[in-house]
Amino acid sequence: MSRTLLLAEELIARPSVTPEDGGCQQLIGERLAPLGFTLETIASGPADFRVTNLWAIRRSADPAARTLVFAGHTDVVPTGPLEQWTSPPFTPTHRDGRMYGRGACDMKTSLAAFVVAIEEFLAAHPDPRLSVALLLTSDEEGPAVDGTVVVCRELAARGEKLHYCIVGEPTSVERCGDMIKNGRRGTMSGRLTVNGVQGHIAYPHLARNPVHQLAPALAELVAINNAGGWDKGNAYFQPTSWQISNFHAGTGASNVIPGSAVVDFNFRFSTESTPESLQRRVHGVLDAHGVDYDLKWTVGGLPFLTQPGALVSAVRTAIQAETGIATELSTSGGTSDARFIAQVCEQVVEFGPVNASIHKIDEHIAVAEIDTLKNVYARTLAALNALDAAA
Structure with missing residues (x-):
């Protein structure tokens, strides 16, 4: 069995439903410390939702060296009904060339691949030009207010310079390496409360119906959205989208005009729009x-975009060399902690395993692709180190 697979199994076997870390960061720290990493635990959040964050860095002897960060999360989503799992979710199990367990894809295998790639890189380059770091949190699957964002604020306050970051989110679609994310849309939610006057439905002149108030404005907002009128997107982003998620009004009685209506909606927006422009x-x-x-x-x-450059080129070249795949750049999908890291790091991409089973019952990963992932990370490390050494 590969060292990457063994470490992935160890991590999966540690239950860590958000915000729990389950000792995963300690296990990873024990692998990094002998390699010269400085380890710092940054805890955050209230006592009943305590989040564990790990910042680990091995600094190059060259003070001008650039820093590559591997970022990810040790927390996982709840298992769902245990009786629906074919095997226990926190007992890594092999069937038909796949490893099953909660976190197999999202994202404990990526974490194992980070660690083993770093070990192999440092064995081959004991005095690298590149500084290497890990940023891990147990609050990515939860509210994400005490996790990566807290560490990024702390690093910014210290003046820590981050140059490259690979987030191990499961970005692949059919085969490991067929897609990486070089950006993500922003997300902004609104809760709209329309104020009316409750009354008897037979006496509408004594009331004011908030649904009737809202309907013409709502129709216009829907028309803007359906016509693609928020923005046109660009070469990397699809147009901004606005969607209603909840609409509440009324008492449940058929003869009462509601006193208010509450509408929840969300924008997923491109770099062509800003929160302020959409709000206006x-x-x-x-x-x-x-x-x-x-x-x-x-x-x-906020949305972020990493234009093709040193990091994108290194990852794409590594994927091509390891798998033969010409990977696709994409900004599709939801959000990730990359949105926080992009505020303090020059170049950020997401790359990880196939995402078809994430958050599902019987989450799994193809065993054959586990070391493929590790090898791509290792090749990327070597390429960026060579680039910095030549600079």
């Missing part, structure tokens, strides 16, 4: 229709 447009529509409302905004993450 929504407020403009509501105001133009004379809606009596309150609107609270929550920005979950």
Whole structure:
């Protein structure tokens, strides 16, 4: 069995449903410390939702060296009904060339591949030009307010310079290496409360129906969205999208005009828009229709984009050399902790295993692709180290 597979099994066997780490970061730290890494645990959050974060770095002797960060999370989503699993979710099990277990894809195998790739790289380059770091959290699958974002704020406050980052999210679609993410859309949610006056439905002149108030404005917002009118996207991003997730009004009685209506919606937006520009447009529509409302905004993450350059080239070349695949660049899908890292790091990409079974019952990974993943990380390390050494 490969060293990467053995470490992945050890990590999967440690239950770590968010925000629990299950000792995963300690295990990884024990592998890194003998290699010269400085380990720092940064805990955050209330006592009943304590998050464990690990910042580990091995600095080059050259003070001008650039830093490559491997980033990921040790927490996993809940298992769901245990009786529906073919084998226990925290007992790594092999069937038909696959390894099953919660976190097999998302993302304990990536973490194991990080560690073994670093071990092999340092064995071959004991005095590298490149500084190497790991940033791990147990709060990626949860609210994500006490995890990577906290570490990034701390690193920024210290003036720590990060140059390259690979986030081990499962980005592949059919085969390991067929897709990497060089950006992600931003996410912003709104909770709109339309104020009306509750009353008897037989006496509408004594009430004010908030649903009727909202309907024309809502129709205009839907029309903007359906026409692709928020923005046109660009070469890397699809157009910004706006969607309603919840709509609540009424008491449940058929003869009562509701006193208020509450609408939850979300933008997934490209780099062609900003939170401020989208907020202005929504407020403009509501105001133009004379809606009596309150609107609270929550920005979950800004969009980021890493243009093709040193990091993208190194990862794509490593994938091509290891698998023969000409990988696709994409900004599709949801958000990840890369949105926080991109605020403090020059170049960020996400690359990891096939994502077809993530968060599902019987989550699994093809065993044959585990060392493929490790080898791509190792090749990328070597390429960036050679690039910096030649600079």
